[in-house]
Amino acid sequence: MNRIDQRFATLKAQGRTALIPYLTAGDPAPEYTVGFMHALVEAGADIIELGVPFSDPMADGPVIQKACERALKHGTRLTHLFAMVREFREQDTETPVVLMGYLNPIERMGYEAFADQAQAAGVDGVLTVDMPPEEADEFGPVLKARGLQSIFLVAPTTSDARAGTISAHGEGYLYYVSLKGVTGAATLNVDEIDAHLAPLRKLSDLPLCVGFGIRDGATAAAVGKVAEGVIVGSVLVGQIAACVDDPAAIAPRLKDILGEMRQALDA
Amino acid sequence: MTKFSDLTRMPDARGHFGPYGGRFVSETLSFALEELEETYMALRDDPDFQAEFDHDLAHYVGRPSPLYHAERWSRELGGAQIWLKREDLNHTGAHKVNNTIGQALLAKKSGKPRVIAETGAGQHGVATATVAARLGLECAIYMGAEDVERQKLNVYRMQLLGATVIPVESGSRTLKDAMNEALRDWVTNVDTTFYIIGTVAGPHPYPMLVRDFNAVAGREAREQSLKQIGRLPDALIACVGGGSNALGLFYPFVEDEGVAMYGVEAGGDGVETGRHAAPLTGNAPRGVLHGNRTYLMSDEGGQVSDTHSISAGLDYPGVGPEHALWKDVGRVSYVAANDKEVLEAFRELTHVEGIMPALESAHALAYAKVLAPTMRPDQHIVVNLSGRGDKDILTVAKLDGIEI
Numbered sequence: 215m216n217r218i219d220q221r222f223a224t225l226k227a228q229g230r231t232a233l234i235p236y237l238t239a240g241d242p243a244p245e246y247t248v249g250f251m252h253a254l255v256e257a258g259a260d261i262i263e264l265g266v267p268f269s270d271p272m273a274d275g276p277v278i279q280k281a282c283e284r285a286l287k288h289g290t291r292l293t294h295l296f297a298m299v300r301e302f303r304e305q306d307t308e309t310p311v312v313l314m315g316y317l318n319p320i321e322r323m324g325y326e327a328f329a330d331q332a333q334a335a336g337v338d339g340v341l342t343v344d345m346p347p348e349e350a351d352e353f354g355p356v357l358k359a360r361g362l363q364s365i366f367l368v369a370p371t372t373s374d375a376r377a378g379t380i381s382a383h384g385e386g387y388l389y390y391v392s393l394k395g396v397t398g399a400a401t402l403n404v405d406e407i408d409a410h411l412a413p414l415r416k417l418s419d420l421p422l423c424v425g426f427g428i429r430d431g432a433t434a435a436a437v438g439k440v441a442e443g444v445i446v447g448s449v450l451v452g453q454i455a456a457c458v459d460d461p462a463a464i465a466p467r468l469k470d471i472l473g474e475m476r477q478a479l480d481a
Numbered sequence: 482m483t484k485f486s487d488l489t490r491m492p493d494a495r496g497h498f499g500p501y502g503g504r505f506v507s508e509t510l511s512f513a514l515e516e517l518e519e520t521y522m523a524l525r526d527d528p529d530f531q532a533e534f535d536h537d538l539a540h541y542v543g544r545p546s547p548l549y550h551a552e553r554w555s556r557e558l559g560g561a562q563i564w565l566k567r568e569d570l571n572h573t574g575a576h577k578v579n580n581t582i583g584q585a586l587l588a589k590k591s592g593k594p595r596v597i598a599e600t601g602a603g604q605h606g607v608a609t610a611t612v613a614a615r616l617g618l619e620c621a622i623y624m625g626a627e628d629v630e631r632q633k634l635n636v637y638r639m640q641l642l643g644a645t646v647i648p649v650e651s652g653s654r655t656l657k658d659a660m661n662e663a664l665r666d667w668v669t670n671v672d673t674t675f676y677i678i679g680t681v682a683g684p685h686p687y688p689m690l691v692r693d694f695n696a697v698a699g700r701e702a703r704e705q706s707l708k709q710i711g712r713l714p715d716a717l718i719a720c721v722g723g724g725s726n727a728l729g730l731f732y733p734f735v736e737d738e739g740v741a742m743y744g745v746e747a748g749g750d751g752v753e754t755g756r757h758a759a760p761l762t763g764n765a766p767r768g769v770l771h772g773n774r775t776y777l778m779s780d781e782g783g784q785v786s787d788t789h790s791i792s793a794g795l796d797y798p799g800v801g802p803e804h805a806l807w808k809d810v811g812r813v814s815y816v817a818a819n820d821k822e823v824l825e826a827f828r829e830l831t832h833v834e835g836i837m838p839a840l841e842s843a844h845a846l847a848y849a850k851v852l853a854p855t856m857r858p859d860q861h862i863v864v865n866l867s868g869r870g871d872k873d874i875l876t877v878a879k880l881d882g883i884e885i
Contacts, residue, residue: 279651
């Protein structure tokens with residue numbers, strides 16, 4: 215069984231909500247990323263979304279745009295991400311890792327070469343922000359053949375018909391985008407999220423995880439009541455931005471923030 | 482092998498032009514694009530919609546634009562006869578308004594109170610601000626900070642028209658970054674905002690509908706050629722950034738196999754230097770950006786390259802997906818003109834014909850200078866003079882060391 219499915223099965227049995235942090239790989243520099251991943255797991259992460267830096271992150275707000283710029287300044291690219299995941303796996307063989315990013319770096323590498331290396335490195339899933347299922351005819355099967363799961367987004371604007379299609383193609387979990395906007399935007403409305411998740415549950419057996427707008431223990435706990443998982447990115451990446459001149463301070467801060475969310479979710 | 486007649490049936494139902502095009506967007510926008518596609522497909526063959534579009538083109542834009550025989554320039558070049566399709570004479574001074582008039586009609590149908598656009602040289606921004614003013618719509622224009630600097634006149638024009646111009650400081654601070662920011666705005670305000678994309682790129686259905694709205698120039702040029710030359714021209718030339726004026730001219734001629742077509746990309750310092758904006762001529766790899774698959778300048782890691790061109794309107798690392806297909810099937814020859822050749826052509830047309838072209842359009846003229854002397858005087862070339870050069874006076878003056 216894929217690590218992601220395994221993890222959700224375990225969480226379900228325990229009656230717990232998945233906590234899924236996102237970091238842009240290579241931010242503030244490539245040598246820190248694996249240490250951050252371990253710190254996140256220690257603080258209670260269930261799955262790690264590792265961002266592939268991209269020059270034109272169209273769906274991201276300023277916080278993650280700047281993270282991409284910092285990572286790219288050091289030349290971080292997919293081959294480095296594979297090395298990071300390999301190194302992470304030397305100590306941690308259980309925590310699922312999902313690569314999240316935009317299609318062009320993968321397109322440039324070639325689908326097969328990407329999937330081969332991702333599998334060999336110990337990646338479990340791939341979320342390509344700008345590749346809806348309609349465009350994944352070719353890529354989806356390449357991933358599947360190597361046991362890599364395709365994670366898709368569902369948005370507040372997604373029709374029931376589309377949600378059905380997405381769910382049929384999706385594996386691992388559905389990433390529900392809590393608001394219309396870019397990452398790091400505004401505040402979320404839990405009642406509205408709940409109203410959108412209800413019909414999704416009828417269409418899909420996949421765990422529903424909510425991202426965008428989760429910034430502290432309180433918002434995590436509120437969303438955790440209506441979803442199987444909460445995804446948190448910009449608030450963590452913002453800590454990296456605040457400490458670029460003092461990288462040693464980053465891991466403890468990440469642990470504090472994620473730890474508070476873990477506690478709030480488990481309370 | 483794709484037959485040329487097959488090219489008129491593109492894109493397919495999912496917005497693909499062969500391996501190119503498509504709809505590569507984050508999920509939040511999928512609904513808005515499906516809605517736009519539905520609206521447009523219902524209207525494109527609706528006689529009332531066409532009549533309204535034609536009426537606006539005639540009475541607001543001033544169409545048809547003339548096909549002008551540049552006799553003196555043709556004589557000086559000593560070869561084929563050069564005819565200029567005068568899109569520079571359109572209201573707002575470029576071909577861009579053909580598309581914004583069409584999309585404004587779609588925006589009106591959608592009932593959304595706000596429009597946004599990206600712009601490079603500012604011509605599309607001006608054309609968008611213009612239709613927004615006419616319809617009383619709120620309007621925000623995203624423009625790379627570098628372009629805001631080099632196209633100050635157009636920035637102020639947009640502001641006079643009531644638009645908010647938002648300088649984009651991220652990335653290379655040019656057209657591609659403006660488009661990123663416009664997409665971020667759209668994903669945030671999708672319920673209230675209609676995105677008027679200015680070129681034949683972006684997610685389906687934009688490449689199709691922007692082409693369709695611009696094709697009026699090609700239809701006119703075809704008719705005018707038959708009337709004024711007595712037959713179809715031997716060659717067409719147009720500049721290609723995203724490629725909207727080129728597709729507009731070329732599309733109605735695509736099945737006329739005797740008509741050769743040349744798309745002229747921005748060679749910048751020279752394609753061989755790497756400092757250019759010529760993905761087709763430079764044989765860039767395939768890539769995905771701004772919602773479509775196309776030839777895209779990027780490094781080995783798939784990061785999109787910075788581009789360089791003297792003309793802000795062509796300073797873009799990708800190209801419309803239909804051009805990518807037309808390159809592959811050999812329907813159009815894509816070539817490049819470098820900044821130096823472009824400036825020469827700009828000055829030459831101004832001196833010899835009293836017509837000051839936009840620096841973008843001067844790319845097409847620069848290639849006409851290469852092509853015409855290789856042809857006979859009884860042969861004919863139609864060049865798309867896609868915009869006027871007033872906006873570029875400050876750029877050219879600066880190169881001449883003149884402060885205005």
